[in-house]
Amino acid sequence: MNLTNLQQEFVLHFGEMGSRWGINRTVGQIYALLFLSSKPLNAEQITDGLGVSRSNTSMGLKELQAWNLVRLRHVPGDRRDYFTTPEDLWEITRILIAERKKREIDPTLTKLRELEMTGPKGDDYAEARIAELREMIELMTGFYDDMEKLETERLVKMMTLGSKIAGLIDKTSGAFALTKRK
Structure with missing residues:
Protein backbone atom coordinates (compact mmCIF):
# COMPACT_ATOMS: atom_id res chain seq x y z
CA MET A 1 0.00 0.00 0.00
CA ASN A 2 1.53 3.30 -1.10
CA LEU A 3 0.58 6.46 0.74
CA THR A 4 0.27 9.80 -1.02
CA ASN A 5 2.47 12.64 0.24
CA LEU A 6 -0.57 14.19 1.91
CA GLN A 7 -1.47 10.94 3.66
CA GLN A 8 2.13 10.37 4.72
CA GLU A 9 2.46 13.85 6.26
CA PHE A 10 -0.85 13.47 8.10
CA VAL A 11 0.06 10.02 9.40
CA LEU A 12 3.50 11.17 10.59
CA HIS A 13 2.02 14.21 12.30
CA PHE A 14 -0.63 12.13 14.05
CA GLY A 15 2.08 9.76 15.24
CA GLU A 16 4.04 12.67 16.73
CA MET A 17 0.91 14.15 18.31
CA GLY A 18 -0.09 10.75 19.67
CA SER A 19 2.82 10.75 22.08
CA ARG A 20 1.77 14.21 23.31
CA TRP A 21 -1.77 12.95 23.82
CA GLY A 22 -0.58 9.98 25.85
CA ILE A 23 -0.81 7.28 23.21
CA ASN A 24 1.87 5.32 21.39
CA ARG A 25 3.19 6.85 18.16
CA THR A 26 2.22 3.79 16.14
CA VAL A 27 -1.31 3.86 17.54
CA GLY A 28 -1.65 7.46 16.36
CA GLN A 29 -0.36 6.50 12.92
CA ILE A 30 -2.72 3.54 12.62
CA TYR A 31 -5.65 5.76 13.52
CA ALA A 32 -4.57 8.44 11.03
CA LEU A 33 -4.21 5.87 8.25
CA LEU A 34 -7.66 4.43 8.94
CA PHE A 35 -9.15 7.91 9.25
CA LEU A 36 -7.92 8.87 5.78
CA SER A 37 -8.77 5.56 4.11
CA SER A 38 -11.87 5.60 1.94
CA LYS A 39 -12.33 1.87 2.55
CA PRO A 40 -11.74 -0.45 5.51
CA LEU A 41 -8.20 -1.82 5.83
CA ASN A 42 -6.97 -5.15 7.18
CA ALA A 43 -3.97 -5.55 9.48
CA GLU A 44 -1.69 -6.57 6.61
CA GLN A 45 -2.54 -3.41 4.66
CA ILE A 46 -1.94 -1.27 7.75
CA THR A 47 1.38 -2.99 8.48
CA ASP A 48 2.48 -2.54 4.87
CA GLY A 49 1.28 1.06 4.65
CA LEU A 50 3.04 2.16 7.83
CA GLY A 51 6.10 -0.08 7.61
CA VAL A 52 5.63 -1.33 11.18
CA SER A 53 5.65 -4.84 12.60
CA ARG A 54 2.53 -6.99 12.52
CA SER A 55 2.59 -7.22 16.33
CA ASN A 56 2.66 -3.40 16.62
CA THR A 57 -0.30 -3.24 14.27
CA SER A 58 -2.23 -5.84 16.29
CA MET A 59 -1.51 -4.12 19.60
CA GLY A 60 -2.39 -0.72 18.14
CA LEU A 61 -5.69 -1.97 16.75
CA LYS A 62 -6.57 -3.52 20.11
CA GLU A 63 -5.88 -0.23 21.86
CA LEU A 64 -7.95 1.72 19.34
CA GLN A 65 -10.79 -0.78 19.75
CA ALA A 66 -10.59 -0.36 23.53
CA TRP A 67 -11.01 3.39 22.97
CA ASN A 68 -13.98 2.68 20.63
CA LEU A 69 -12.19 4.64 17.89
CA VAL A 70 -12.08 1.92 15.26
CA ARG A 71 -14.79 -0.38 14.00
CA LEU A 72 -14.41 -3.96 12.91
CA ARG A 73 -15.81 -4.62 9.43
CA HIS A 74 -16.17 -7.82 7.46
CA TRP A 90 -18.66 14.71 15.92
CA GLU A 91 -19.07 11.06 16.89
CA ILE A 92 -15.28 10.71 16.98
CA THR A 93 -14.99 13.84 19.13
CA ARG A 94 -17.69 12.63 21.50
CA ILE A 95 -15.96 9.24 21.82
CA LEU A 96 -12.61 10.86 22.58
CA ILE A 97 -14.07 13.16 25.20
CA ALA A 98 -16.07 10.36 26.84
CA GLU A 99 -13.06 8.05 26.95
CA ARG A 100 -10.75 10.75 28.37
CA LYS A 101 -13.38 11.59 30.97
CA LYS A 102 -13.73 7.92 31.92
CA ARG A 103 -9.97 7.31 32.10
CA GLU A 104 -8.75 10.62 33.57
CA ILE A 105 -11.45 12.82 35.07
CA ASP A 106 -13.65 10.21 36.77
CA PRO A 107 -10.80 8.56 38.74
CA THR A 108 -9.53 11.99 39.84
CA LEU A 109 -13.00 13.01 40.99
CA THR A 110 -13.35 9.73 42.89
CA LYS A 111 -10.01 10.31 44.60
CA LEU A 112 -10.89 13.91 45.54
CA ARG A 113 -14.19 12.78 47.07
CA GLU A 114 -12.38 10.00 48.93
CA LEU A 115 -9.82 12.45 50.32
CA GLU A 116 -12.57 14.78 51.50
CA MET A 117 -14.47 11.97 53.20
CA THR A 118 -11.74 9.81 54.71
CA GLY A 119 -8.43 11.57 54.15
CA PRO A 120 -6.20 12.87 56.93
CA LYS A 121 -7.47 16.05 58.53
CA GLY A 122 -5.59 19.01 59.96
CA ASP A 123 -4.36 20.79 56.83
CA ASP A 124 -7.10 23.38 56.33
CA TYR A 125 -5.49 24.94 53.26
CA ALA A 126 -5.04 21.58 51.47
CA GLU A 127 -8.56 20.50 52.42
CA ALA A 128 -10.01 23.74 51.01
CA ARG A 129 -8.02 23.41 47.76
CA ILE A 130 -9.15 19.80 47.32
CA ALA A 131 -12.78 20.82 47.89
CA GLU A 132 -12.41 23.72 45.46
CA LEU A 133 -10.92 21.44 42.80
CA ARG A 134 -13.64 18.81 43.31
CA GLU A 135 -16.36 21.46 42.97
CA MET A 136 -14.83 22.81 39.76
CA ILE A 137 -14.50 19.33 38.24
CA GLU A 138 -18.08 18.49 39.24
CA LEU A 139 -19.28 21.71 37.59
CA MET A 140 -17.36 20.88 34.43
CA THR A 141 -18.56 17.27 34.34
CA GLY A 142 -22.12 18.45 34.89
CA PHE A 143 -21.73 20.77 31.90
CA TYR A 144 -20.24 17.89 29.91
CA ASP A 145 -23.21 15.67 30.84
CA ASP A 146 -25.60 18.38 29.62
CA MET A 147 -23.70 18.87 26.35
CA GLU A 148 -23.44 15.12 25.77
CA LYS A 149 -27.25 14.92 25.73
CA LEU A 150 -27.59 17.52 22.97
CA GLU A 151 -28.07 16.43 19.39
CA THR A 152 -25.07 17.30 17.26
CA GLU A 153 -26.93 20.00 15.31
CA ARG A 154 -27.88 21.86 18.50
CA LEU A 155 -24.39 21.48 19.93
CA VAL A 156 -22.81 22.91 16.76
CA LYS A 157 -25.26 25.80 16.78
CA MET A 158 -24.43 26.54 20.41
CA MET A 159 -20.71 26.39 19.73
CA THR A 160 -20.97 28.72 16.75
CA LEU A 161 -22.71 31.26 18.97
CA GLY A 162 -19.63 31.26 21.23
CA SER A 163 -18.94 34.77 22.44
CA LYS A 164 -22.54 35.84 21.80
CA ILE A 165 -23.59 33.49 24.62
CA ALA A 166 -20.98 35.06 26.89
CA GLY A 167 -22.33 38.50 25.98
CA LEU A 168 -25.86 37.38 26.76
CA ILE A 169 -24.72 36.04 30.12
CA ASP A 170 -22.98 39.36 30.85
CA LYS A 171 -26.16 41.27 29.98
CA THR A 172 -28.41 39.03 32.08
CA SER A 173 -25.93 39.13 34.97
CA GLY A 174 -26.01 42.91 34.83
CA ALA A 175 -29.80 42.92 34.73
CA PHE A 176 -29.86 40.50 37.65
CA ALA A 177 -27.48 42.72 39.61
CA LEU A 178 -29.60 45.80 38.90
CA THR A 179 -32.83 44.13 40.03
CA LYS A 180 -31.10 42.83 43.13
CA ARG A 181 -30.02 46.32 44.19
CA LYS A 182 -33.52 47.81 44.01
Whole structure:
Protein backbone atom coordinates (compact mmCIF):
# COMPACT_ATOMS: atom_id res chain seq x y z
CA MET A 1 0.00 0.00 0.00
CA ASN A 2 1.53 3.30 -1.10
CA LEU A 3 0.58 6.46 0.74
CA THR A 4 0.27 9.80 -1.02
CA ASN A 5 2.47 12.64 0.24
CA LEU A 6 -0.57 14.19 1.91
CA GLN A 7 -1.47 10.94 3.66
CA GLN A 8 2.13 10.37 4.72
CA GLU A 9 2.46 13.85 6.26
CA PHE A 10 -0.85 13.47 8.10
CA VAL A 11 0.06 10.02 9.40
CA LEU A 12 3.50 11.17 10.59
CA HIS A 13 2.02 14.21 12.30
CA PHE A 14 -0.63 12.13 14.05
CA GLY A 15 2.08 9.76 15.24
CA GLU A 16 4.04 12.67 16.73
CA MET A 17 0.91 14.15 18.31
CA GLY A 18 -0.09 10.75 19.67
CA SER A 19 2.82 10.75 22.08
CA ARG A 20 1.77 14.21 23.31
CA TRP A 21 -1.77 12.95 23.82
CA GLY A 22 -0.58 9.98 25.85
CA ILE A 23 -0.81 7.28 23.21
CA ASN A 24 1.87 5.32 21.39
CA ARG A 25 3.19 6.85 18.16
CA THR A 26 2.22 3.79 16.14
CA VAL A 27 -1.31 3.86 17.54
CA GLY A 28 -1.65 7.46 16.36
CA GLN A 29 -0.36 6.50 12.92
CA ILE A 30 -2.72 3.54 12.62
CA TYR A 31 -5.65 5.76 13.52
CA ALA A 32 -4.57 8.44 11.03
CA LEU A 33 -4.21 5.87 8.25
CA LEU A 34 -7.66 4.43 8.94
CA PHE A 35 -9.15 7.91 9.25
CA LEU A 36 -7.92 8.87 5.78
CA SER A 37 -8.77 5.56 4.11
CA SER A 38 -11.87 5.60 1.94
CA LYS A 39 -12.33 1.87 2.55
CA PRO A 40 -11.74 -0.45 5.51
CA LEU A 41 -8.20 -1.82 5.83
CA ASN A 42 -6.97 -5.15 7.18
CA ALA A 43 -3.97 -5.55 9.48
CA GLU A 44 -1.69 -6.57 6.61
CA GLN A 45 -2.54 -3.41 4.66
CA ILE A 46 -1.94 -1.27 7.75
CA THR A 47 1.38 -2.99 8.48
CA ASP A 48 2.48 -2.54 4.87
CA GLY A 49 1.28 1.06 4.65
CA LEU A 50 3.04 2.16 7.83
CA GLY A 51 6.10 -0.08 7.61
CA VAL A 52 5.63 -1.33 11.18
CA SER A 53 5.65 -4.84 12.60
CA ARG A 54 2.53 -6.99 12.52
CA SER A 55 2.59 -7.22 16.33
CA ASN A 56 2.66 -3.40 16.62
CA THR A 57 -0.30 -3.24 14.27
CA SER A 58 -2.23 -5.84 16.29
CA MET A 59 -1.51 -4.12 19.60
CA GLY A 60 -2.39 -0.72 18.14
CA LEU A 61 -5.69 -1.97 16.75
CA LYS A 62 -6.57 -3.52 20.11
CA GLU A 63 -5.88 -0.23 21.86
CA LEU A 64 -7.95 1.72 19.34
CA GLN A 65 -10.79 -0.78 19.75
CA ALA A 66 -10.59 -0.36 23.53
CA TRP A 67 -11.01 3.39 22.97
CA ASN A 68 -13.98 2.68 20.63
CA LEU A 69 -12.19 4.64 17.89
CA VAL A 70 -12.08 1.92 15.26
CA ARG A 71 -14.79 -0.38 14.00
CA LEU A 72 -14.41 -3.96 12.91
CA ARG A 73 -15.81 -4.62 9.43
CA HIS A 74 -16.17 -7.82 7.46
CA VAL A 75 -15.70 -7.88 3.71
CA PRO A 76 -17.81 -10.47 1.89
CA GLY A 77 -15.66 -13.34 0.64
CA ASP A 78 -12.69 -12.41 2.84
CA ARG A 79 -12.08 -14.01 6.23
CA ARG A 80 -9.73 -11.28 7.45
CA ASP A 81 -10.85 -8.55 9.82
CA TYR A 82 -11.02 -5.07 8.37
CA PHE A 83 -11.02 -1.83 10.33
CA THR A 84 -12.37 1.64 9.81
CA THR A 85 -13.09 4.78 11.82
CA PRO A 86 -16.50 6.38 12.31
CA GLU A 87 -17.39 8.72 9.45
CA ASP A 88 -18.96 11.39 11.66
CA LEU A 89 -16.32 13.73 13.11
CA TRP A 90 -18.66 14.71 15.92
CA GLU A 91 -19.07 11.06 16.89
CA ILE A 92 -15.28 10.71 16.98
CA THR A 93 -14.99 13.84 19.13
CA ARG A 94 -17.69 12.63 21.50
CA ILE A 95 -15.96 9.24 21.82
CA LEU A 96 -12.61 10.86 22.58
CA ILE A 97 -14.07 13.16 25.20
CA ALA A 98 -16.07 10.36 26.84
CA GLU A 99 -13.06 8.05 26.95
CA ARG A 100 -10.75 10.75 28.37
CA LYS A 101 -13.38 11.59 30.97
CA LYS A 102 -13.73 7.92 31.92
CA ARG A 103 -9.97 7.31 32.10
CA GLU A 104 -8.75 10.62 33.57
CA ILE A 105 -11.45 12.82 35.07
CA ASP A 106 -13.65 10.21 36.77
CA PRO A 107 -10.80 8.56 38.74
CA THR A 108 -9.53 11.99 39.84
CA LEU A 109 -13.00 13.01 40.99
CA THR A 110 -13.35 9.73 42.89
CA LYS A 111 -10.01 10.31 44.60
CA LEU A 112 -10.89 13.91 45.54
CA ARG A 113 -14.19 12.78 47.07
CA GLU A 114 -12.38 10.00 48.93
CA LEU A 115 -9.82 12.45 50.32
CA GLU A 116 -12.57 14.78 51.50
CA MET A 117 -14.47 11.97 53.20
CA THR A 118 -11.74 9.81 54.71
CA GLY A 119 -8.43 11.57 54.15
CA PRO A 120 -6.20 12.87 56.93
CA LYS A 121 -7.47 16.05 58.53
CA GLY A 122 -5.59 19.01 59.96
CA ASP A 123 -4.36 20.79 56.83
CA ASP A 124 -7.10 23.38 56.33
CA TYR A 125 -5.49 24.94 53.26
CA ALA A 126 -5.04 21.58 51.47
CA GLU A 127 -8.56 20.50 52.42
CA ALA A 128 -10.01 23.74 51.01
CA ARG A 129 -8.02 23.41 47.76
CA ILE A 130 -9.15 19.80 47.32
CA ALA A 131 -12.78 20.82 47.89
CA GLU A 132 -12.41 23.72 45.46
CA LEU A 133 -10.92 21.44 42.80
CA ARG A 134 -13.64 18.81 43.31
CA GLU A 135 -16.36 21.46 42.97
CA MET A 136 -14.83 22.81 39.76
CA ILE A 137 -14.50 19.33 38.24
CA GLU A 138 -18.08 18.49 39.24
CA LEU A 139 -19.28 21.71 37.59
CA MET A 140 -17.36 20.88 34.43
CA THR A 141 -18.56 17.27 34.34
CA GLY A 142 -22.12 18.45 34.89
CA PHE A 143 -21.73 20.77 31.90
CA TYR A 144 -20.24 17.89 29.91
CA ASP A 145 -23.21 15.67 30.84
CA ASP A 146 -25.60 18.38 29.62
CA MET A 147 -23.70 18.87 26.35
CA GLU A 148 -23.44 15.12 25.77
CA LYS A 149 -27.25 14.92 25.73
CA LEU A 150 -27.59 17.52 22.97
CA GLU A 151 -28.07 16.43 19.39
CA THR A 152 -25.07 17.30 17.26
CA GLU A 153 -26.93 20.00 15.31
CA ARG A 154 -27.88 21.86 18.50
CA LEU A 155 -24.39 21.48 19.93
CA VAL A 156 -22.81 22.91 16.76
CA LYS A 157 -25.26 25.80 16.78
CA MET A 158 -24.43 26.54 20.41
CA MET A 159 -20.71 26.39 19.73
CA THR A 160 -20.97 28.72 16.75
CA LEU A 161 -22.71 31.26 18.97
CA GLY A 162 -19.63 31.26 21.23
CA SER A 163 -18.94 34.77 22.44
CA LYS A 164 -22.54 35.84 21.80
CA ILE A 165 -23.59 33.49 24.62
CA ALA A 166 -20.98 35.06 26.89
CA GLY A 167 -22.33 38.50 25.98
CA LEU A 168 -25.86 37.38 26.76
CA ILE A 169 -24.72 36.04 30.12
CA ASP A 170 -22.98 39.36 30.85
CA LYS A 171 -26.16 41.27 29.98
CA THR A 172 -28.41 39.03 32.08
CA SER A 173 -25.93 39.13 34.97
CA GLY A 174 -26.01 42.91 34.83
CA ALA A 175 -29.80 42.92 34.73
CA PHE A 176 -29.86 40.50 37.65
CA ALA A 177 -27.48 42.72 39.61
CA LEU A 178 -29.60 45.80 38.90
CA THR A 179 -32.83 44.13 40.03
CA LYS A 180 -31.10 42.83 43.13
CA ARG A 181 -30.02 46.32 44.19
CA LYS A 182 -33.52 47.81 44.01
